[in-house]
Amino acid sequence: MDDLLRDIDAVLLMGPGPSCVPPQVYEALARPTIGHMDPAFIGIMDRIKVMLQELMRTTNPVTLPMSGTGSAGMETCFANLVEPGDRVLILVNGVFGQRMADVAARLGGQVETLEFDWGTPVDPGAVEQHLASGDRRALVAVVHAETSTGVRNPVEHLAPLVRAHGALYLVDAVTSLGGAPVDVDAWAVDALYSGTQKCLSVPPGLAPVTLSARAVDKLRGRSSKVSSWYLDLNMITQYWEGASRVYHHTAPVNMLYGLYAGLQLILDEGLDKVHARHTAAHARLVAGLEQLGLEMLVEPDFRLPMLNAVRVPANVDEAAVRRRLLQHHRIEIGAGLGPLAGQIWRIGLMGHTARAENVDRFLTALQDSLP
């Protein structure tokens, strides 16, 4: 093995993702590659689909991992559900809401955004009022866990407003899935995507997505082809479903082994227990940060357990602290993005990372790294 690979020194990944990967997932990645049409591989695909349905709490038949990272999941949902000229409303309170607006506009959507202050949640009252104005929107989209700010948006309270308006409801669950409840069917979400490298604790590279029957109706009834051949679910579902398994593109076989193992670990532990582990690690972290005199960016009711935004104290060189954490303590945390650059650190407690011993190791290292 070449030096650069041999020299990789494990890092405690407490940034905005990727998160720490459990040994069983590494083992899975290194299982022998077999063909993407091999009946043994089809069996693995079928189990992945069932496990994703369980994790997302949905019976949607169209539930599968796309062959790209979380951002490809975002693009998949917009590319398949938005036709040129469709009116799309994006609720924006961070980088990933902004990214949604960019993605949807490139695909020909007639995009409007409703903006909320970064660090605060989307307000359902304002959304209701906004929806009452103007023409009917074809789709309304929101980020569940805004990774850039640590805010949990009230996606469950927005669902009835969007449904009453007659729009499809699209939710970004990249950072929430596997770390907090995501209840696709009960919330009446029409399309949802995630990524593997956050609370699923699988390396980056796959994007689980699910579409409701209403979303599939929209997809099947399009008057134009999906502009992306690679992400066209009309074709990809023929590979993931049914008896014939029509080849579309060569599935990322070993990454799918990794996802299989990651999902198995979560479901073996039990979804409720996994969520409780995230909540407990978060509470321990917040208590420790406050003891160090640090302040959280987000109000308690809207904090994400898996992504903690902490204000950088005045006169502290935030990049120097992150460098010291990485170089001296082998711990990665994240910087602020956009208007919050230099203002916050983003401390991830995602999936396998969300454990008391990691919180304690981090708090000790942070104390050492602060000036």
Place this chain on the structure above:
Amino acid sequence: MDDLLRDIDAVLLMGPGPSCVPPQVYEALARPTIGHMDPAFIGIMDRIKVMLQELMRTTNPVTLPMSGTGSAGMETCFANLVEPGDRVLILVNGVFGQRMADVAARLGGQVETLEFDWGTPVDPGAVEQHLASGDRRALVAVVHAETSTGVRNPVEHLAPLVRAHGALYLVDAVTSLGGAPVDVDAWAVDALYSGTQKCLSVPPGLAPVTLSARAVDKLRGRSSKVSSWYLDLNMITQYWEGASRVYHHTAPVNMLYGLYAGLQLILDEGLDKVHARHTAAHARLVAGLEQLGLEMLVEPDFRLPMLNAVRVPANVDEAAVRRRLLQHHRIEIGAGLGPLAGQIWRIGLMGHTARAENVDRFLTALQDSLP
């Protein structure tokens, strides 16, 4: 580890890809995940880029692996280089030429195809004549190694015609790269993409691409945004180049470890030796097939070493032969696609698979599996 993963029984992969993966690549996939902005990871990215340049024989600064499979590489090149209304000529003699036409049309290209019989190569004389008719095309695209038929198209002889016409020249090297010479700069190719699961012998999931200075000029001078946010090279190059490394999407870290290891193995062996190994394995296979009384689909001058299309003898159930090979001998070969379904088998000798002992094992197994 769950049964389905533990029970995976290694297969000698002699289909149209994925190919057999060397142990060093599996080891690489299982190295510890680190952050996509970690300086150690940036170092690995930089080496991957240099190794890809060496493999593709190019000095193009825009040379990097896209975060998707080979088909995402195809879409990347068309999405970045074709603007709505651009005239695009696709030379078609198989499934992947057809796919190019579909991809380009979805992106708004004004697509025309010039078709050649499946199993025969693209004819430069016909292309020259065709280019002389009609308006100037913005881009001409061709598949180097047509995986659906086993034909090598004369991409080096088409290059001067395309250049004289004033078009960008786009080449699909998904199946050829790493198994036969691909000489991007000498051939004056403007855009080229490949995949990891063929002659690079890395599992599927990444798509190396390269763009010439002329292609980059076209990209930078676009009047419309690239319709795909996920594949927009204007942004992705800011993550792969320079000092600032602007975050775009979370790179597929462990897959990139695998690519690193796969490239290293090829360059350590030496490109010429690797190509010679493919040629030798191909000659051994063809001799053995002919001894069994089987016929090749393609004329000797245009055969690919890494993808061998063999005619199914009359009255043989081709699917039954493939099933027996897989179930009794743990060897995968491919079926025919499109008009060649049922007519041919596709026998891959790609990357790590292209060795005399594999050819011999396959020939013995095939003899046993024929009626």
